[in-house]
Amino acid sequence: MEQELLFEEEFVKEPKTKSELKMEKLTIKDLPGVGAATAEKLESAGFRDLMSVAVATLGEIVETTGVSESVARKMINAARDSMKMGFETGTEILRKRELVTKINTGSAAFNALMGGGFETGAITECFGEFGSGKTQMGHLLAVNTLASDPEATVVYIDTENTFRPERIKQFAVGADLDSDQTLARIMVAKAYNSDHQMLLAEKIDSLITEQGKKVKLIVVDSLTSHFRAEFIGRGTLAERQQKLNRHMHVLSRIASSHNICVYVTNQVMAKPDQFFGDPTTSIGGHIVAHASTFRIYLRKGKKGTRVAKLIDAPNLPDAEVCFEVTENGLRDVA
Ligand code: GTP
Ligand code: MG
Secondary structure (H helix, E strand, O other): OOOOOOOOOOOOOOOOOHHHHHHHHHHHHHHOOOOOHHHHHHHHOOOHHHHHOOOOOOHHHHHHHHHHHHHHHHHHHHHHOOOOOOOOOOHHHHHHHOOOOOEEOOHHHHHOOOOOOOEEEEEEEEEEOOOHHHHHHHHHHHHHHHHHHHOOOOEEEEEEOOOOOHHHHHHHHHOOOHHHHHHEEEEEEEOHHHHHHHHHHHHHHHHOOOOOEEEEEEEEEEOOOOHHHOOOOOOHHHHHHHHHHHHHHHHHHHHHHOOOOEEEEEOOOEEEOOOOOOOOEEHHHHHHHHHOOOEEEEEEEEHEEEEEEEEEEOOOOOEEEEEEEEOOOOEEOO
């Protein structure tokens, strides 16, 4: 499938310059030194658009394609040149910010924590131990997104087989929506492994541009479980991180180019060398942490409550709220 370059597509359409129009049509096959065989090797290794080549290392390209270093360098440079990696004015950024909407959580305290709700145009990562409420949050955001916009569609990438239509129906009741119509507006895909998960994320562009779906929320639950299961041992860590990086990059591009809220869940693991404070840390390390605009740490509180701690946000203070998951939504707990 030919992947068109959609990097930094503007929310507000403006007449495009000739070079921009030319740039949009470029694919991996247009890079110098890339014939059909090399293109196939690149694509099967996960390099599906020019951006993925532009951010690749020399070693990655050489290893994947078997071309010489100088050819690989030319490919990377050409991919970089074709990218619109320029600067934007503060005014342009502000105009994009004005299009950002916030998805309601149903809890006043949680909304306040997030500056009004979960932002579109950004990735929000929720990490926490089993049963902390990450999947519940995904279901709830799906329903509340649909409640906020009658034209919206939700994409749900399920890697752990924990999407439950019954739960959607219960939250739909809480949001005063027709439960069958709500279910019909959620497009669920089960990801069987990390490659499949990455491919599904890349397909979202065509849902929007070819099928005309107004995708407003993408849930990836869980972001890291396949990666964690498939890459075991120290020797495979670098490869895992590279793939995860590429996946995060795709999600981040889709979030910003289509003004979509991307919600990803992540597990925690014990930090063996920590003796003070909370000894847990999230999977995926700095790659996931860095690519997420907002990061929430969820944990179980007293008497069945849940505590959400905002630990990373560009323009909000770190803070904590307590809430409860109920049959039909969230409830604030003092
Ligand atoms: P892992 O995926 O295992 O890492 O956990 P998670 O963080 O995704 O947990 P999940 O969101 O599945 O939370 C499960 C918890 O949500 C349960 O232990 C319940 O406390 C709560 N929960 C799930 N369904 C219901 C429900 O129908 N009613 C109520 N009141 N609570 C529910
Ligand atoms: Mg879960």
